[in-house]
Amino acid sequence: MATTAIPETHRDLIEGPYNAALTTMMPNGQPQTTPVWCNAAGGDILINTMRGFRKEKNMRLNPRVSLLVYDPRSPLRNIEIRGLVVEMTEVGALEHLDELTRLYTKKPDARFFGDSVPAELAGRYHPVKITIRPTRIRAEG
Incomplete structure (x- = not known):
């Protein structure tokens, strides 16, 4: 089921500690996926990276991202979040x-x-704290 709100049935996957796969877009249009830690703040997703890392550069050029988190005990239980980076800050x-x-x-x-x-x-x-605002959330399992 697609929505823009994190379903309570899958909130535990976002609030961790489960590794997430973050996909950003390279300048040449190719996807780049890296593991990240995440948590939720209200309806937004927070991740962290370092200034100058490839994913940070990618998100500055193109704020569209995708995040996938799955339950290692039941891999078919997962949540995919597509969204926009709405803030990147070193403050906090x-x-x-x-x-x-x-x-x-x-x-x-x-x-x-x-x-x-x-x-x-x-x-x-x-460190750079990144806020992702979901535009589409799909939860399964």
Whole structure:
């Protein structure tokens, strides 16, 4: 069933910790898919990446994206979200990334830099929080 609201039956897939596959469009029109962590904020989906990464560049050029999350215990249970990137910001991005790190590692004090990747990378990478507004949601299973 297609909608623009996250169905309660599949909200757990967005609120994690399930890896999502994010598809963006390359400048030449080819799709590019990468794994991401995600969570929900109201009706929007939040993800995080680093400034200058390919997916970040792609979303700045073309805000149309697709996100697929499936239940590893029952792979036919999944949610596909097509949407538009409505905000990309570095404000609050590190805090959001730390929040995702705690969710996905199940460690209450975890931080992305130091617990997920080496702490010394903190000076080289700059997190970007991305807000995706769904235009179509399809849930199965």
